[in-house]
Amino acid sequence: MTRFAVALVLVVAAVGLLRWRRPAWYWLTFGVTLAVLRVLVRYGSVMDACGLTVPPARWRLALARTTHRPLPEPRPPRILRLRPTRTGLVLRLKLRPGQDAFDVAAASDRLRHSFSMYGVTSRELRSGVVEVWMTGYDVLKRVQMPAAAAESRPMRVPVALREDGSVHYRDYRAIPHALTLGATESGKSVYQRNLVVGLAPMDVALVGIDCKRGVELFPLARRFSALADTPDAAAELLDALVARMADVYQLIRDQQRITSDVPDAEIAADIWDLPEELRPTPVVVLVDEVAELALYASKEEERRRDRIVTALVRLAQLGRAAGIYLEICGQRFGSELGKGITMLRAQLTGRTAHRVNDESSANMAFGDISPDAVLAAIQIPAEMRGLAIAGDSSGGWHRIRAPHTSLRQAVNICNRHADRTPDLPELAPFRPVRPGLGSDSGPVPLGKASSATA
Numbered sequence: 496m497t498r499f500a501v502a503l504v505l506v507v508a509a510v511g512l513l514r515w516r517r518p519a520w521y522w523l524t525f526g527v528t529l530a531v532l533r534v535l536v537r538y539g540s541v542m543d544a545c546g547l548t549v550p551p552a553r554w555r556l557a558l559a560r561t562t563h564r565p566l567p568e569p570r571p572p573r574i575l576r577l578r579p580t581r582t583g584l585v586l587r588l589k590l591r592p593g594q595d596a597f598d599v600a601a602a603s604d605r606l607r608h609s610f611s612m613y614g615v616t617s618r619e620l621r622s623g624v625v626e627v628w629m630t631g632y633d634v635l636k637r638v639q640m641p642a643a644a645a646e647s648r649p650m651r652v653p654v655a656l657r658e659d660g661s662v663h664y665r666d667y668r669a670i671p672h673a674l675t676l677g678a679t680e681s682g683k684s685v686y687q688r689n690l691v692v693g694l695a696p697m698d699v700a701l702v703g704i705d706c707k708r709g710v711e712l713f714p715l716a717r718r719f720s721a722l723a724d725t726p727d728a729a730a731e732l733l734d735a736l737v738a739r740m741a742d743v744y745q746l747i748r749d750q751q752r753i754t755s756d757v758p759d760a761e762i763a764a765d766i767w768d769l770p771e772e773l774r775p776t777p778v779v780v781l782v783d784e785v786a787e788l789a790l791y792a793s794k795e796e797e798r799r800r801d802r803i804v805t806a807l808v809r810l811a812q813l814g815r816a817a818g819i820y821l822e823i824c825g826q827r828f829g830s831e832l833g834k835g836i837t838m839l840r841a842q843l844t845g846r847t848a849h850r851v852n853d854e855s856s857a858n859m860a861f862g863d864i865s866p867d868a869v870l871a872a873i874q875i876p877a878e879m880r881g882l883a884i885a886g887d888s889s890g891g892w893h894r895i896r897a898p899h900t901s902l903r904q905a906v907n908i909c910n911r912h913a914d915r916t917p918d919l920p921e922l923a924p925f926r927p928v929r930p931g932l933g934s935d936s937g938p939v940p941l942g943k944a945s946s947a948t949a
């Protein structure tokens with residue numbers, strides 16, 4: 496492999512010297528090849544210096560002594576695979592006996608300096624095998640999603656880039672409900688906009704609750720099946736969703752028809768087990784600024800708030816099997832918002848925290864998951880808007896940043912896919928665009944929720 500890399504770099508360098516003016520992809524390839532070469536040439540000595548080698552086996556030492564040969568060197572992890580990427584390279588390593596994935600993770604900063612890379616992260620693939628991702632520059636400074644990210648699976652949206660150069664997906668089937676926190680102007684709305692843009696071409700119904708007078712979601716109304724911009728409308732909309740969830744459960748029950756001759760695999764447990772012609776459209780419910788739904792000033796508002804929180808908790812507890820997924824955004828989401836909030840938070844497995852102003856806000860996202868993620872969230876610099884920490888209840892977390900999608904771009908994409916907007920009869924009163932109108936038609940009055948479409 497080393498010989499191949501040397502030959503490749505020599506060829507590229509020779510061609511480069513012959514014709515200095517080359518396109519960007521040429522210099523990218525040249526840079527990556529140099530990085531590959533640097534890593535391969537220095538690999539043994541760097542691993543030794545970073546404490547990632549083990550002494551040679553005793554039989555090797557004995558053999559060397561009896562044959563009067565030089566003593567064998569300490570052994571670094573074996574390179575199983577080396578893969579150049581757009582942003583650097585990925586090394587797949589087989590650990591030596593006595594080493595563990597934590598050794599590599601703990602040495603990642605030393606590896607970064609030794610290989611002259613911008614960032615080094617590691618992750619365990621399986622027992623004894625670790626992948627080390629190296630990036631040559633700050634990939635989060637100007638986020639460019641790789642073309643491969645477009646190959647999305649159903650209900651899996653490529654929403655951001657991770658600091659190791661890989662794509663961060665929001666996979667609704669793996670993690671049904673998620674919470675996104677962040678101080679004002681930290682990038683929550685842009686992140687949510689990227690989700691809508693990613694979901695727009697899919698067979699999914701989008702439902703929005705935007706109590707910031709609808710400024711974030713209403714311009715995207717053509718791709719939404721239902722929208723609410725006041726807590727009153729939100730309460731009714733959530734009740735309608737709970738009723739839809741009950742109907743879907745009934746449908747699943749009807750389709751189960753369990754008899755002794757039905758094989759186990761064919762018994763439907765959620766909408767994805769149903770035959771395609773019967774499967775109800777999955778629904779993603781996006782809530783912008785959740786605190787607006789939980790605050791109250793009078794007894795009547797308190798009753799409405801309890802109704803909203805109860806509906807959200809029920810959707811979070813039971814929605815997955817019925818294909819109803821929650822995406823909740825807010826500045827803070829803690830017990831100060833009243834009863835039921837921590838119960839709801841416990842159901843939101845996916846966690847994303849943009850810049851927060853204090854440790855307690857970071858704790859609301861990661862306090863029950865990972866102390867390291869809390870620290871990383873409060874260290875996000877104010878000038879890096881859009882930078883966030885994404886984690887889940889397994890304790891794993893990543894630094895991510897979504898591409899900067901403007902509202903105009905999002906509106907254009909939603910309008911282009913307006914014909915995909917499913918018409919859900921239960922949510923018809925909340926439909927912002929009159930059914931039957933194509934994507935080319937002009938703005939129309941909204942249903943219960945009132946605002947303008949773009």
Ligand SMILES: Nc1ncnc2c1ncn2[C@@H]1O[C@H](COP(=O)(O)OP(=O)(O)OP(=O)(O)O)[C@@H](O)[C@H]1O
Pocket residue numbers: 677678679680681682683684685686880881882896897898899
């Ligand atoms: N991923 C990103 N890349 C580059 N710039 C970003 C990114 N995300 C946000 N920004 C910048 O930060 C500004 C604020 O972002 P955004 O409106 O999403 O914040 P917010 O957290 O929703 O704020 P608020 O809670 O006040 O609505 C945007 O106008 C944009 O200029």
